[in-house]
Amino acid sequence: MKFCLIFILFTFLTYGQKIDPFSIELRPRVIDNAKVIVNIEITNNFNRPIDYLEGFLSEYSSSGDLLSEKKIVVLYSYEPALQTGFSSSRTAKFDLKNEKPPNYNFNISKVKFFGDNRVFAWHRKVGFIRID
Numbered sequence: 001m002k003f004c005l006i007f008i009l010f011t012f013l014t015y016g017q018k019i020d021p022f023s024i025e026l027r028p029r030v031i032d033n034a035k036v037i038v039n040i041e042i043t044n045n046f047n048r049p050i051d052y053l054e055g056f057l058s059e060y061s062s063s064g065d066l067l068s069e070k071k072i073v074v075l076y077s078y079e080p081a082l083q084t085g086f087s088s089s090r091t092a093k094f095d096l097k098n099e100k101p102p103n104y105n106f107n108i109s110k111v112k113f114f115g116d117n118r119v120f121a122w123h124r125k126v127g128f129i130r131i132d
Contacts, residue, residue, distance in 0.1 A: 050113060
């Protein structure tokens with residue numbers, strides 16, 4: 001009986017995990033020791049198609065100081081909607097200032113779902129927040 005309860009508990013813990021609605025993958029590449037090209041790939045894991053998606057790509061030094069930030073629109077409204085399980089990518093270019101390449105972080109600032117006029121912001125810890 002004890003084994004059965006432990007098995008049920010672990011089953012619920014395993015399947016009860018929340019998955020993130022977006023998988024964000026950043027791939028920086030150093031070109032000729034002068035420029036860094038960052039490829040941003042976002043996969044839609046949410047069960048609704050996305051009509052518009054934008055965010056900010058932040059550049060941090062190796063010590064953790066914010067160097068610069070760029071606004072990146074990953075998916076425009078006139079493009080086909082990003083369906084569940086599919087991904088979209090964009091590229092940004094930065095100048096390499098030091099020998100050590102900087103770190104990059106992408107934060108989603110606006111999400112609009114297909115067929116919905118509401119605009120949301122998304123944060124990994126909080127989730128979706130309606131902003132318009």
